[in-house]
Amino acid sequence: MSASAGHRSEGPAHNRCLFARRVVHEKEEETTEREEEDDEEEEEDKSSDEGLLLQAHHAMERMEEFVHKMWEGRWRVIPHDVLPDWLKDNDFLLHGHRPPMPSFRACFKSIFRIHTETGNIWTHLLGCLFFVCLGIVYMFRPNMSFVAPFQEKIVIGAFFLGAILCLSFSWLFHTVYCHSEGVSRVFSKLDYSGIAFLIMGSFVPWLYYSFYCSPQPCFIYLIVVCILGIAAITVSQCDFFATPQYRGVRAGVFVGLGLSGVVPTLHFMITEGFLRATTMGQMGWLFLMAVLYITGACLYAARIPERFFPGKCDIWFHSHQLFHILVVAGAFVHFHGVSNLQEFRYTAGGGCAEEGGV
Ligand SMILES: [Zn+2]
Numbered sequence: 001m002s003a004s005a006g007h008r009s010e011g012p013a014h015n016r017c018l019f020a021r022r023v024v025h026e027k028e029e030e031t032t033e034r035e036e037e038d039d040e041e042e043e044e045d046k047s048s049d050e051g052l053l054l055q056a057h058h059a060m061e062r063m064e065e066f067v068h069k070m071w072e073g074r075w076r077v078i079p080h081d082v083l084p085d086w087l088k089d090n091d092f093l094l095h096g097h098r099p100p101m102p103s104f105r106a107c108f109k110s111i112f113r114i115h116t117e118t119g120n121i122w123t124h125l126l127g128c129l130f131f132v133c134l135g136i137v138y139m140f141r142p143n144m145s146f147v148a149p150f151q152e153k154i155v156i157g158a159f160f161l162g163a164i165l166c167l168s169f170s171w172l173f174h175t176v177y178c179h180s181e182g183v184s185r186v187f188s189k190l191d192y193s194g195i196a197f198l199i200m201g202s203f204v205p206w207l208y209y210s211f212y213c214s215p216q217p218c219f220i221y222l223i224v225v226c227i228l229g230i231a232a233i234t235v236s237q238c239d240f241f242a243t244p245q246y247r248g249v250r251a252g253v254f255v256g257l258g259l260s261g262v263v264p265t266l267h268f269m270i271t272e273g274f275l276r277a278t279t280m281g282q283m284g285w286l287f288l289m290a291v292l293y294i295t296g297a298c299l300y301a302a303r304i305p306e307r308f309f310p311g312k313c314d315i316w317f318h319s320h321q322l323f324h325i326l327v328v329a330g331a332f333v334h335f336h337g338v339s340n341l342q343e344f345r346y347t348a349g350g351g352c353a354e355e356g357g358v
Helices: 002-074 104-112 118-139 149-176 181-210 215-235 244-259 262-272 274-279 283-302 319-347
Strands: none
Touching: 104 118, 104 149, 118 149, 118 319, 149 181, 149 319, 181 215, 181 244, 181 262, 181 319, 215 244, 215 262, 244 283, 262 274, 262 283, 274 283, 283 319
16 A cells, blocks of 8 residues: 555656656757758748748738629629719619729629619620620621622721720719729720710711712711810810719710711712612611611710609619610611622622713
8 A cells, every 4th residue: 555655655656757857858859950951941931931922922912802803693683772972873773784894704694683783784795795796797708799899898898896895884884883983984985985986987887888989079978077085085084074063065965976977868868869869878877877877876975764663773774774775776777777888799790880870
């Protein structure tokens, strides 16, 4: 009992002693090892500090990315009355607006979400793809379908360029419109300039084929429409032009630019006669095009139908979407009319008749 008690009393002391020695020994070993490694560690210290900083930086970046992804996926549409002033455009669209999203990635991802701009984006995104495909097909048509292939492809190419620029500026504007005040301002100016490009580009082949045998008036009308188009682009660079109060002025500027085509139309009708103008001159298609564009501009300016059903057209069928659809339809009708003009020129053999007409 006592022996065992003595053993019990000596045992732990002995163990502690051994342990202490081992610790001292290990510490000595560690010290010598440390002394040996000191130089290396000093050198490594700096690089490990830098490594830690880099790791921390990467961790922060990953964290930010994670938060950003969470935020990008989690935004909800908001009502019109809580929008910041720069996002308030149409107070008849009561709900379904995107909040301000200062991230281009979030803006582009929102293309696939349902909100007030979804229809505006897709109408012109699909319209743009349609005209890109049509333009490629047209440009690669066999040269024998043209009287002067190079010249005619440049002339019709001007129309395609105008249409593609207009539609791509438009869908881009509607996509990034909610990014920030500065971004929306820059892209709205591009959007308005795009409409002027479409109108100018549309005039080029129409004037070319309509005044095929009278290059002088053709050239003068082209110069005039370019000056008017540049004037419209210049005025659309003013900040006030994009404000809701100037909606009617905007519609008026572009309808006025388009209606400047009335002068060459009358010129053509007087010189060729009404019958030839409607058959050969494709006036019917041009008239339909004008009706489509002007109807679109009127709906846009008056904000019809949402004016009569506030809150009912927030997502689909509001005035801006209808205006977009009518612009694509109007551009296609114009292309069809111009193709017919081109076809006529080709079947007529391209020469200017002795009577001086066509
Ligand atoms: Zn638009």
